[in-house]
Amino acid sequence: MKKNGYYDIDKLLNDIRSDIEDVLIDEVLDEVKNIELEHIQDDVFRAYSPKIYERREHNGIDDPENIIGEVNNMSLTVDNKTKFNDGYGTYNHGVGLADLINGGDGVNGYYYDYFGEFNLPRPFLDNTKYEIERTNRVDDALVKGMRRRKYNIT
Numbered sequence: 024m025k026k027n028g029y030y031d032i033d034k035l036l037n038d039i040r041s042d043i044e045d046v047l048i049d050e051v052l053d054e055v056k057n058i059e060l061e062h063i064q065d066d067v068f069r070a071y072s073p074k075i076y077e078r079r080e081h082n083g084i085d086d087p088e089n090i091i092g093e094v095n096n097m098s099l100t101v102d103n104k105t106k107f108n109d110g111y112g113t114y115n116h117g118v119g120l121a122d123l124i125n126g127g128d129g130v131n132g133y134y135y136d137y138f139g140e141f142n143l144p145r146p147f148l149d150n151t152k153y154e155i156e157r158t159n160r161v162d163d164a165l166v167k168g169m170r171r172r173k174y175n176i177t
Contacts, residue, residue, distance in 0.1 A: 040097060046168030047099040052092035054164035055101050059090055059151045066147040067124055075137050076111060084121050084147075103148065111136070121148060 029035040063085045068078070082089065082105070089105040103121035107113050113136050115123065123133035127144035135142045155161050166176050 042169065042172050042174070043097050043165075044094045046165055046172070047094045047097070048092055050164045050168035050171075051099055051161055052101065054161055055092070055099070055151070055155065056087050056090045058154050058160060059101075059103065059147065060085060060087065062147040062150045062154070066150055067145045070145050071141050073141065075139070076108075079108060082106075084124060089121075125149060 029038075067084065079086075084103060084105045086105070089103055090101060091104050092099055092101045094100075104118050105120040106118050107115040107120050107123075109116065115133050115136075119131065119133050122131045123135070125144065125146050125148040126133075128135045128142040130144070169176050
């Protein structure tokens, strides 16, 4: 926030909107990623140990670079854009691994290539949304970011 006074209300509102959008794409997105990564560990990795395939060390669902945020009109949208592993010769291609794991076999047109307990839903995306709604973690990240930008929020 600028330290000088404002003489134009539109300029003030534009600066506030800009600061909110900056906080959303920085501090808030980081907190959403943290929540999702916690649920990936709890809901996916601890729920099942693969026997047919090996989990990726890089570029898997737990890679923070695959959790993408976009801000539009002071609204943050977050999506896990992990691609299927083409090295396995899977039926599925492109982005969608997170949806398959979250919803299970057959959801959103994605299918597992093998049968097994891993075909069941492991709802890490649903649980991430639920945690965001029931806790103040994201709200606290927004307040912290705005305070860092010199807004007096109590």
